[in-house]
Amino acid sequence: MTSYLLAGPLIEPVTLVEAKTFLRVDNIVEDGFINTLITAARLHIEGTTGRAMIAQTWRVVADSWPPDRTIVLPVAPLISISSITAYDADGLPTILALAQFQPETNTAPARIFLPPKISEAPDLREHNGIEIDYV
Structure with a gap:
């Protein structure tokens, strides 16, 4: 990431x-x-x-969904998720519904738990298929 x-x-x-x-x-x-x-x-x-002292907006880019369905964010604390975008093989973005993701805001490092099946997620492009923006 x-x-x-x-x-x-x-x-x-x-x-x-x-x-x-x-x-x-x-x-x-x-x-x-x-x-x-x-x-x-x-x-x-x-x-x-690895902790922000004042609220900041970060983007994490990953190639694929982690097999353990847990995204560990490099900067804590996680205040909120702004958007999660998945890119298909042609580079077309799909903005995913945030309600299906479970942020864990009271831990360091901050984490986002993925559902067993991510709705509306396309087959990802080979590199940088996922973008997560968070505060």
Whole structure:
């Protein structure tokens, strides 16, 4: 599986004012640098833990449905599934009904359980046949 960040967080977990107060900086000269440090710290923590600190939209791409019917997502927590799209051999997309999938939102790593038979799923193309978008 491959994952892509579609939409990053709209805010950082620490504001510029909070960081400047902690650092005892009272001028604006270093604001750009401090903002860069805030983002770098968040990215480091998220990369190390596999957990998003602020809501983000991710896409996971897979070649096929897993045999154990469990999709393990690379970034937790799973807030909601936005869409699941399956591509047939000709590359035509089919958007699948989300009600048939069971998200597990209270675990790390986050998981999605598949039904025994996925309704409306086409025969998948050989590579990248499944796209799952989630927050």
